[in-house]
Amino acid sequence: MRNSSTGRNSSTGRNESTGSDRTSAATSVDKALALVLLINEVQQIRVSEAAEALGVARSTAHRLLTQLRARDFVVQDGQRVYRPGPALEQLNSTPVRRLDLRRELHDHLLNCSRRVSETVHLMVLEGNGVRFVDGVEGPHPLRVGLRTGVILPAHCTAGGKALLAALSPDALKALYPRGLPRTNGNALTSFAVLSRQLATARRRGYATNIEESERGITAVGCPIIDARRHTVGAMAIAVPSVRCPRSRIAELVEELLRASNAASKEM
Template sequence: MQNKPPYPITSVDHALHLAILLQQEGPLRVSDAAERIGVAPSTAHRLLAMLVYRGFAEQRPDRSYQAGDVLRPAAPSAAPVALLRQVAAPHMRDLVDRVTESVNLVVLAGTEARFVASAECAQVLRVGSRVGRTLPAHLCSGGKAILAALRPADVAALYADSADVNVPRLQRELSLVRKRGFAINDQRTEAGLTALGVVVRDSARAPVAALAIAMPSVRFHRDRVPAWVSALSTTLSAIEHDVGG
């Protein structure tokens, strides 16, 4: 049994308590959450909003809250996440400065793409941090970039038990990604968000992650894709050099 810390941080304790309730008991309304942890509804609303921001919760159409991606079981990733995060961070920041859009680092975990690092741009309308969140790999740009670097047989095996994915269609899409050298997610995972992703390889040329530029769709223009891909490629080379070293 764990003893209560001598100097507890009440707001953190409340947020963690809410996360546990969402995970173990299911959806909660703001009023229910407030009653369960003994705070005012306005405080519960702010806590839930923070949990949503960090991926621990998500709001349902009926305005109640349920457990988010971070609290759901996920397959482990074989990628060296700590090393990738450390090596990529300064290069991601430089890329943000060049393209003035947010940048994400993604690894593959089963059939999901897991966001392990984010660098936000300074624009008022921007894509926020996605760290800790997961998305279906076959839909997001980073996930598709990694999948395209795998052998088609490995992709087929990965989705052998998935009834929701049309594998032949996915294989055709991944073939196009390989031909182009980058993947696009045009509002397939979130309305109003577009992203471009490229695969990151280790010294043995095995795919270990993906680097993606994410932007509001209103700023996406196809005539700017070559410039974005060129900036991604420059950053990619720097990250792969440091990972190999």
């Protein structure tokens, strides 16, 4: 009798505990997902703000943010402000979203290409790489070919630099935990130099690639920003270097800024 009674009590206790654990886990998951959506919307948040928004204690908000940080969904800057991390940035660049960008922005690529008579690409960030998702080829016999579908290191392309420049310092560091990857040609090898170039790109509103991704190719890139001030992609003009003296870069940048601003308004 004692053994039978003990068995029922133990079994009941385990079931009750399991049910409680499941409820607690579901609540934690729900709070974590709500927090991810919130950070994606507001782009920066403190522990106290997260706690208030979620209706939880500061300790709970801090634990959730710590877990998200461990998975690279958020990064924390020097002022203890949490911002979107690499994992969240990558989720914002899903295949469906890339198809939307192609449909919405192709005409802007086409118009820009016609004005400059050169190849124009649309790119999105994938980790520390940049994927070419659409493009319009220039009309000259000597031209830069389309790279649609190709992934290149972001730090050696004009569009990639424009995308990296939109990241916070901590999010940028998270993409390069062991420094810049080795590449061929004239690509940057110093993270410090890259950081300085990105600061310049943020100030100017565009980035350059002078034969860094491939010898014989010069490019300029600008970010595309949606209505929520999220950088969702980049547009770049790529030109054979023999047809692009330094004096022509200003002309290309002017046309690209016009096109990328128009594309951003479309978003």
